Amino acid sequence: MSRLFRDVMVLREEVRDLARRYRLPADVRGRLVLSVTDLASPEFEAGHPVTLTTVHDGAQEVPQLNVTLTAPRAAGPLSGADVPLTAHLTSVNSVTWHIALPDRHGGPFEEVLAPERTSASLPVRVREADEELRAALARADSLTAGHRMLKHELAETNAGVLALYVQLDERDEQLRRAHGRVLRELEDALRPPPPKVDGLELAVHYAPADPAAPTGGDLYDWFTLPDGTVHVTVVDALGHGVRSTRGAVTVTHAVRTLALQGHPLHSILARTHHLLMPFNADLMATVLLVRLDPATGELQVASGSHPPPLLAREGGAPQFLEATGRGIGFPAPGSDAVLRDHMGPGDLLLLYTDGLTESRRDLIEGESRLVKAVEQHAHRAIAEIPDAVAGEMHTVVLHADDTLALAMRITADAPVTAAWAGGVRRLPPQGGRADKRSSG
Known part of the structure; x- marks a missing residue:
């Protein structure tokens, strides 16, 4: 399926609906929405349309969704490396996201919002935005907890290494003293x-x-x-x-x-x-x-x-x-x-x-x-x-x-x-x- 877009808000909602249909996790959905928006916004500001193409690939061992953004009139090549969800460059003016689907069957879910954008759909969009935010916060909390644990483990490791150095230094001092005694005894025996x-x-x-x-x-x-x-x-x-x-x-x-x-x-x-x-x-x-x-x-x-x-x-x-x-x-x-x-x-x-x-x-x-x-x-x-x-x-x-x-x-x-x-x-x-x- 391929569709032409001239408005960033419409494009955002299309990507969000697409993610909902294929049951993408909230963090993947949020990254995909932000990535598509980041690449398309400069084109919309320049008055250029973009095309969004989606292809469901069920032939893979793990089904995947391929999402391609094309900007025919882009001033330069699109870059999919600097966006929240990394994309692969498929041509000078196109990038593609290969997203593994969580559902083993991989097909789209039929209960979707009607194409007509009404105020009734707002609570759903708000909930989706909240889910994406919660996912981002959960990931941030997880990273913070991991960082805290890593610092704790590093501190324990440093303490252990320091204690080991102290033990080795004490042992070296003992060996030096013993070596000195041996040398003095040898000196006394020879001289x-x-x-x-x-x-x-x-x-x-x-x-x-x-x-x-x-x-x-x-x-x-x-x-x-x-x-x-x-x-x-x-x-x-x-x-x-x-x-x-x-x-x-x-x-x-x-x-x-x-x-x-x-x-x-x-x-x-x-x-x-x-x-x-x-x-x-x-x-x-x-x-x-x-x-x-x-x-x-x-x-x-x-x-x-x-x-x-x-x-x-x-x-x-x-x-x-x-x-x-x-x-x-x-x-x-x-x-x-x-x-x-x-x-x-x-x-x-x-x-x-x-x-x-x-x-x-x-x-x-x-x-x-x-x-x-x-x-x-x-x-x-x-x-x-x-x-x-x-x-x-x-x-x-x-x-x-x-x-x-x-x-x-x-x-x-x-x-x-x-x-x-x-x-x-x-x-x-x-x-x-x-x-x-x-x-x-």
Whole structure:
């Protein structure tokens, strides 16, 4: 059925009658009336007629009503996308609504209003308008209730997520504390506390290249020999992390065993190399061995490719004690000779690894700064000196590396023995570079 319309009110009533005949729900009826009116009104204002065509399609699995609005003289294409009931564009000037019918039989209901529009039909139209309004309000209420429920559920979800975050944060904190305890225990196991020796103060600073790693390749060991001499081993194994730690541990244990067995200091590095190579052919480590007799101040230094210790005498300029030799895993490993010197009351000896002096990738500049840092902090309490020196050296770090700084100082009230009073043999640092380094 197709019909021409020139008046919007007549068209509205026709669409409403059509919806009533096919028992369309109130919300669909209201949307269809508004959609047809929205598209036809501009044409009526321009003085153009429109055509409304309705086709009942019962061949579909679900019967449907096809309603087509045509505006033959429309200035542009009709748009069925921006109206309350979306329509499909069928031509430039036509749109069609495909409406599923609620009645399974799908046919029109015969009790319809007479074509003649009279005042008697007004109450019916009012009731229909009320139904459409109620349907719109019911849908709005439903959306409001759904929105309220959604907000409530979202608030509960957010509260649950927040509680979960709190629980996870608490668990992370527990894990961090447990991890810290494990690391401290590992540190304690690998890094022995300083031995208590009359007349001698000891302190150490250690920091791995990776703050998240428990340890690295820099390791030390200190203990007292049966004759009262204090033995100190400093090792810098190649690499970082736990793997390098394993190599450093094997070196310190081997050195301790050989030292306690009474092997001469100059032979220990070579013997350590020959002991360990069959078990770890990839091991490479620089090693520094120091022995100090607190009673006499006699100092012995043996080195295997390791940075030289720095001796700051009471009231004097710091001086590098450079002993020569090659480290574990190097060609021709072992000490060339033992450097002998002595320390007096108040003298400070600093042992370290290259992470302290090469943080700015310039060894000579790093050693010069180290001399100045020791001069600046040598007066402090022994427990503060290694940390203070490391902090001074690492104000700028261009190359992160494991860092070890170990300080030894003869106390000012150390006893003066006969051997000391008689004058222990004292040799200057060997090698031309030692004088250049000590110039600061």
